[in-house]
Amino acid sequence: MLELYQFELSQYSEKVRLILDYKGLEYRKIEVTPGVGQLELFQKSGQRQVPVLKDGETYICDSTEIAFYLERKYPDRPILPSDPREKGLCLMMEEWADESIGLKGRKAFIGALNKNQNFRTSILPKNTPDFLKTIVGALPGDMLDILGAGIGLGGDAVKDAETGLKQDLEALCLLLQNRPYLVGNAPTLADLTVAALSxxxxxxxxxxxxxxxxxxxKGIPGLGDNSTYEPFFTWRDRLYEQFRQPLTAKDANVDSPPKNIDID
Incomplete structure (x- = not known):
């Protein structure tokens, strides 16, 4: 069975999960503990970040490379169009989403965490030690903002990310007007990437x-609750209803986090 080394709230792990579900492939999720170490997986795969997919003795790193691997190895329910123009648009949109929605979405999400202590602790992995939950919850948002500024995640960076996301979401709403999918008449890697990264x-x-x-x-205030972008999220949730397997269907295939690796 395929094994996915992941972090539950990594959008890039979610991108791989959505592709796996769309293709109807069975897999086991191996949850990791963020920030504790990465030696074991690094020794096996040469990669410290998730997602990493293991197929037999083969390790594939990076969500885009995993998508291409799955398309080659498991071609049923293709995610890349056969038409050259549509394939080009699909690849371009996938790359754009990775670098735009993925990165800006994470910055905006971190900004929301900084402002809400209860939200911060409630989404930590279930196996997070109680003392660490206490520390994370007790940190003042202002302190997190100061610390984040040193690594490009301060208040100004969060505001810039939110501004950029507003333009991205508006563009997606326009692209989806009277269209079932972003490229062509069937789901592609572009659709699955955009949906997962959001x-x-x-x-x-x-x-x-x-x-x-x-x-x-629920979502980031000003973005997830803005009626202007509701057409996009309605489309996204419809895609999930059609192709994403509910969590309960995979409970038996989830391993506790035996690996200590960084998240992407």
């Missing part, structure tokens, strides 16, 4: 992520 902007409706139930369908 989960931190607004969590999907339904039990797809291991988060408290009250967070389902």
């Amino acid at each position: 989960v931190l902007i607004k969590f999907p409706e339904g039990n797809y992520l291991a988060i408290p139930e009250e967070f389902q369908g």
